[in-house]
Amino acid sequence: MATRGEEVVSNKQVIFRDYVSGFPKESDLYLTTSTVSLAIAEGSNTVLVKNLYLSCDPYMRIVMTKLEDNNLFSSFTPGSPITGFGVAKVVDSGHPEFKKGDLVWGTTGWEEYTLIQKPETLFKIHHTDVPLSFYTGILGMPGMTAWAGFYEICSPKKGEYVYVSAASGAVGQLVGQFAKLMGCYVVGSAGSKEKIELLKNKFGFDDAFNYKEEQDLNAALKRHFPEGIDIYFDNVGGKMLDAVLLNMRVRGRIAACGMISQYNLNQPEGVHNLMHTIYKEIRLEGLAVFSYFSQYSKFLDVVLPFIREEKIVYVEDLTEGLENAPAALVGLFSGRNVGKQVVVVAKE
C-alpha cells in the first residue's frame, strides 16, 4: 500500500490474551510492541491518532467474556489490543472532518497509536480550559452515563430520596452531585473509609456508608432511608439491588447502569425481590449510554458550566504509562482506584 509519509515508529500495545472467566488478572493482558506508519494509506478515510488518556471502565469486564451477538456490546478480540474510550490527538487524517492536531475522544485502542476505522464515532474536543483527561470521565462516556441515567431514566424531582452505589466511581460521584444540585437527599455507598470521606466531604453527599462494614444491607438501607428510596442508581447489582428493592418507594425508579459485583461471577447471584416491582410499581431500566451520544452537545451545555463555576468537582485516579495499564484496569474490580481510573499514555 502506498503511504503519504515514510515515518514508521514503534507502537506499544496492550493485547487481550483470551476470554476471561472469574476475576480478570493482569496476565489476561500482555504488552507487546509492533510498528505503525505515521501516515495513513492514500485514499483511506481513516484517522490515525496518538493516544493520550485511556479510560478504565467496569463495562470492559463484560466484553472480556465471549458474548452472544444479540446485545449492544461486542467482545474483545483475543490477540488484538483491547479497546475502550480515550482521549487522543490526530496524527494524520483521510477523513474530511478531522485534521492533524485535532483533539478527540471516543473509542480507541490500548496502544500508543491507533488507526481509527470509523472516525465518525469520534467526538472533537473544542474546550481545553478543563483538563484533557476529563474527556475520559466527566466530559466523556461516564459523564454522559451519569447525565442520561439520572436525568433521563430516573426522572428526578426535587426533594426525592436518591441512593447511589459505587458512589465514588467515575459515574457515581457525578450522579450524587447532579442529585444534590437538583435538591434531592443523596446517600452513597462505597468500599473504603477513604471513599466514604470523599463522598461526604468532597462530593457533598448527605450521607454515605461502607457496604463492606454492613452485615445486613437491608438494615443499612432502612437506617439511611427510613422513608424509603425514590431513585436508585445501580452500579453494582446483585445483593445490593436485592436489598434496595425491599426499600424502594411507590413508583420508584432504578437506573441499571452497571452490575460490577456480578461481572466476575461465573453464575450471577439471584435477585429475589423483583416482586416488589409490582408491589410498588417500580421501573428498572437498563442504560446503554451509546443511545444518548447524539445529545452530547446538549450534555456539554449543562456540564461544562457546572465545572467552570465549580458546582461540580471531579476526582480522578491517574496511572502513568501503558505498562501499568493492565494493573489499573484489573484494579477496578477490587475497588483499588479512588475516583475515576485513567491511564496516562502521553501528555500531548
Added chain:
Amino acid sequence: MATRGEEVVSNKQVIFRDYVSGFPKESDLYLTTSTVSLAIAEGSNTVLVKNLYLSCDPYMRIVMTKLEDNNLFSSFTPGSPITGFGVAKVVDSGHPEFKKGDLVWGTTGWEEYTLIQKPETLFKIHHTDVPLSFYTGILGMPGMTAWAGFYEICSPKKGEYVYVSAASGAVGQLVGQFAKLMGCYVVGSAGSKEKIELLKNKFGFDDAFNYKEEQDLNAALKRHFPEGIDIYFDNVGGKMLDAVLLNMRVRGRIAACGMISQYNLNQPEGVHNLMHTIYKEIRLEGLAVFSYFSQYSKFLDVVLPFIREEKIVYVEDLTEGLENAPAALVGLFSGRNVGKQVVVVAKE
C-alpha cells in the same frame, strides 16, 4: 344505630382465617353466616350492595401474606371476609352518586351483601348488552391491566415479537389479542394442552407452548423466537422471567404484571440474568392497575367496540355459589381454571 328500613337478612361470608405461607388451601378460608340490615344507617354516605359476580385474581395471594405498609397492596384481615373485585347491585345508598338498582363494579367483600365504605371507588356499569360477569374481567380490573400494561408500559409497535406467559388467563388472553390487533407476532405459554388449544384456535395467538413440557425454557423461547423478544408481558416471574431476559432484543420492554410462580414460595427464586437489562437496554416496569383507573372511560371506548364487533373473544370459568368460592380461588394457583375464574354469587 337508627336504620331507615327494618329488613335484616342472613349474609353468607367467606372469612380469611389467618396469614398464609406456601400454597393457599381451601381451609385458609371458611364460610360463616351473619346478618345484615338491608338499609344503611341514616346520614351515612356508604352504599349497600348485593354481590353478583366475584373475581378470583392472582394478586389475592399477595395480600394473604402480612405485608409491610410501604407498598400499594393491603393485606386481608384475619377474621374478616376477604375482599376483591366484583360486580354488584346497589340495594341501598347514602351516597348521592348511587341509587338503588344501580349496577357497579369495584372492590367488594366475598359475601352476599357488602357495605361499601368508600363508594367513590366503585365504577357504575352503563353498558349491559355484554355479560355482566365481564366487568370482573375484560371490562374490569384484568381488562384495565392488560390494556395499560400492553399499550402504556410495553409501547408496542406493529411487527414486534410479543411473548405472554399465563396466556390463557384473565389478563394474558387479552394481551395476546390486543397484540394481534396491533399486528404483532404473538406467542403464549400456559400449563395444559387444553389451554394451548385455546391460545392457538380461539384467541388467535401465532403460536403457543406448554411450559410444563419444556425441560429448558431458554431453548423453548429460542425455538419460538429465533429473532428474540421485543415485548414480554410477565404474569409468572421466576425461572420464566430469567429465561426471557436471555432472549430479549435490544430496547425490549417487560411489563411485570404478575409473578404467580413466586407467590407461594417462602423464598422467591433468584433471577440471575438482570445484567441483560444493561446489555440490551431493557426496561422492566411493574404494573399497578390502580394508577390507570382514572382512564377507565378511555379504556371502555377502545374495548367495548372490540367486544361488540367480535374482534376480541373472552373465555371465563364460572363457578356457581359462594360455598364453592374458596376452591375456585385456591384453584388459580394450581392452574385449574381455564380462562378467567369467576364466582357467581347471584344472577341479579
